[in-house]
Amino acid sequence: MQKIFYEVNSLDKRCYEKFALTEDILMEHASSSMASYIENNFENDKTVLIVCGVGNNGADGIALARLLYSRFNVKLYIPYGVKSQMAQLQLKRVNLIGIDIVEEICQCDIVVDCLFGSGLNKDLDKSSQKLIENLNLLDAFKIACDIPSGISSIGEITTVAFNADITITMGALKVSLFSDMAKDYVGKIEVSNLGVQREIYEEDSTLFLLDKEDMKLPFRDKKDAHKGTYGHLNVVAGSKKGAGVIAAKAAFGFGAGLVSVICHECIDLPYHIMQTHKLSENCTAIAVGMGLGNYEEKEIEVILESNIPTIIDADLFYEDVILKALDKNVVLTPHPKEFCALLKLTGIANIDVPTLQKDRFKYLSEFCTKYPKVVLLLKGANVLIGQDKNIYVNSFGSAVLSKGGSGDVLSGLVAGLLTQGYSCLDAAISASLAHTIAANNYKKNNYSLIPSDLVEEVKKL
Numbered sequence: 211m212q213k214i215f216y217e218v219n220s221l222d223k224r225c226y227e228k229f230a231l232t233e234d235i236l237m238e239h240a241s242s243s244m245a246s247y248i249e250n251n252f253e254n255d256k257t258v259l260i261v262c263g264v265g266n267n268g269a270d271g272i273a274l275a276r277l278l279y280s281r282f283n284v285k286l287y288i289p290y291g292v293k294s295q296m297a298q299l300q301l302k303r304v305n306l307i308g309i310d311i312v313e314e315i316c317q318c319d320i321v322v323d324c325l326f327g328s329g330l331n332k333d334l335d336k337s338s339q340k341l342i343e344n345l346n347l348l349d350a351f352k353i354a355c356d357i358p359s360g361i362s363s364i365g366e367i368t369t370v371a372f373n374a375d376i377t378i379t380m381g382a383l384k385v386s387l388f389s390d391m392a393k394d395y396v397g398k399i400e401v402s403n404l405g406v407q408r409e410i411y412e413e414d415s416t417l418f419l420l421d422k423e424d425m426k427l428p429f430r431d432k433k434d435a436h437k438g439t440y441g442h443l444n445v446v447a448g449s450k451k452g453a454g455v456i457a458a459k460a461a462f463g464f465g466a467g468l469v470s471v472i473c474h475e476c477i478d479l480p481y482h483i484m485q486t487h488k489l490s491e492n493c494t495a496i497a498v499g500m501g502l503g504n505y506e507e508k509e510i511e512v513i514l515e516s517n518i519p520t521i522i523d524a525d526l527f528y529e530d531v532i533l534k535a536l537d538k539n540v541v542l543t544p545h546p547k548e549f550c551a552l553l554k555l556t557g558i559a560n561i562d563v564p565t566l567q568k569d570r571f572k573y574l575s576e577f578c579t580k581y582p583k584v585v586l587l588l589k590g591a592n593v594l595i596g597q598d599k600n601i602y603v604n605s606f607g608s609a610v611l612s613k614g615g616s617g618d619v620l621s622g623l624v625a626g627l628l629t630q631g632y633s634c635l636d637a638a639i640s641a642s643l644a645h646t647i648a649a650n651n652y653k654k655n656n657y658s659l660i661p662s663d664l665v666e667e668v669k670k671l
C-alpha cells in the first residue's frame with residue numbers, strides 16, 4: 211500500500227529544512243517528471259499546449275515549457291500573468307531562451323493543465339471556469355500537473371474541473387485525488403519524486419492507498435483440514451430473502467467451510483447451503499442486515515451481543531439496536547445514505563448525502579475515532595475502510611458494480627473471510643479488493659454484470 215497525505219506543504223518545507231533542498235530544485239524535478247512522461251510517450255513533433263496560472267503550479271508549467279522547447283512544438287499560454295516569485299523566475303528563464311507565449315488556447319496533441327494546484331483557495335471565477343471547459347473540449351491527451359485544476363484540497367468540485375487522462379502529482383499522493391467526485395477527473399495517477407526518493411520525502415501517515423498486492427486470498431495451507439477448519443458462517447435472511455442468499459453464496463465461493471442461512475420461512479437454497487432457525491452452536495461469523503426489513507428485535511439483540519465476529523449491512527444502519535454492536539469487533543458496510551443515518555443515530559452529525567460526499571474522509575474519521583473497534587467500510591466510487599486512526603482507500607471500484615445485489619456479494623465476501631479467521635480489518639480490505647478487482651475482470655461489457663457473475667469472477671481470482 212502507498213501513503214496518502216492530507217497536505218504536502220509541510221513535506222516540501224521539511225525538504226528545504228532537513229535536506230537543504232531548494233524550491234527551485236523541487237520544481238525542476240516536478241517539471242522534469244512531466245517532461246519525461248511526454249518524451250517517453252509521444253513523438254517529437256507533437257504540439258504541447260501548456261496552460262499556466264499565476265502561482266507555483268503555473269511555474270511548474272513554465273519550467274516544463276523550457277524543458278520541452280525545441281524538441282516539441284511548445285505553446286505556452288499564461289492567461290492571467292504570473293504572481294509567485296518562482297513563476298516570475300521561470301518566466302524570466304523562458305524569455306531568455308526566446309520561447310513564444312501564445313495569446314489563446316490552440317489545437318494541440320497534448321494539453322498540460324498548470325492553472326491551479328494545491329493553492330486553489332476559492333471558487334473558480336467565470337473566466338477560469340470557461341477556460342477549463344474549453345480545455346476539456348480540446349481533442350488532445352490531457353495531463354494535469356499535481357491535481358486537475360478545479361479540485362479543492364478536500365477533493366470537492368464546485369463548478370468544473372480539468373478532465374485529465376493522467377495526473378502527475380508532486381512528491382506524494384494527496385487525499386484530494388481520492389474523493390468520489392475527483393474520480394471522473396484525475397485519470398491515471400503517477401507520483402513524481404521531488405529531489406529525493408518518495409520514501410525519504412514522505413513522513414508517517416494514517417491514510418493509505420490499497421494496491422492489488424494487499425489482497426490476501428484465503429488459500430489453504432493446511433493438509434490436515436476438514437470443513438470446520440474454515441468456519442461456519444450464519445447469514446441472517448430477512449424479508450428480502452434474496453439478499454441473504456446472495457451473501458451466503460458469495461461467502462461459500464470465497465472459502466467458508468460451512469454456511470447456514472437463518473430464516474423462519476422455508477427458502478430455496480442450493481444444496482450446499484443449510485437453513486437454520488437460530489445461531490448455530492459452532493458459528494464462527496455472522497452476516498446480518500442485508501434485506502432484513504421487519505425483524506424480531508430480541509433476536510437481533512442476541513446476535514449483536516454474541517461476541518462472534520459480525521458483518522452488519524443495510525437496514526440495520528437505521529435502527530437503534532445497532533448501537534449495541536459498536537463496542538465490538540464488527541465490520542459495517544454502509545453506502546453513503548446508510549452512513550448518514552448511522553452518523554445521526556450515533557449523534558456524530560446530522561447531514562445529508564451531498565454533505566457527506568464533499569468530505570467523506572472527515573466524517574469517516576470522526577466515526578472511527580468515536581468507535582475505534584469497529585471497521586467501517588464506506589461504499590462509493592472509491593471505497594474507504596476506516597478503523598481507529600487509519601483509513602485505507604480502495605480505488606479499484608468501477609460503475610460495473612453499480613447494481614442491486616453487488617453490496618450483498620461484498621457482505622458475503624467479508625463474512626466468508628471473517629469465518630475463516632481473518633481480523634475485521636483484514637477481512638474488509640481483502641474482500642473489498644476482491645470485489646472490485648473481480649468486477650473489473652468481467653470482460654463482457656460494463657453494464658450487464660449480475661451478482662452470480664461477480665461470484666464467478668471472485669472464484670477465478
Ligand SMILES: NC(=O)C1=CN([C@@H]2O[C@H](COP(=O)(O)OP(=O)(O)OC[C@H]3O[C@@H](n4cnc5c(N)ncnc54)[C@H](O)[C@@H]3O)[C@@H](O)[C@H]2O)[C@@H](O)CC1
Nearest residue numbers: 222236237265266267326327328329330331332333334356
Ligand atoms: N512548494 C514547493 O516546493 C513545490 C510546489 N510545487 C507546485 O506548486 C503548486 C502550489 O503552488 P501555489 O501554492 O503557488 O498554488 P497554485 O499555483 O495552485 O495557485 C496559487 C495562486 O492562485 C490563486 N488562486 C487560488 N485560487 C484561485 C481561484 N479560484 N481563482 C483565481 N486565483 C486563485 C492564489 O491567490 C495564488 O496566487 C503545487 O500544486 C505544485 O504544482 C511543485 O513545483 C513542487 C514543489
Ligand SMILES: [K+]
Nearest residue numbers: 323326357359
Ligand atoms: K493543475
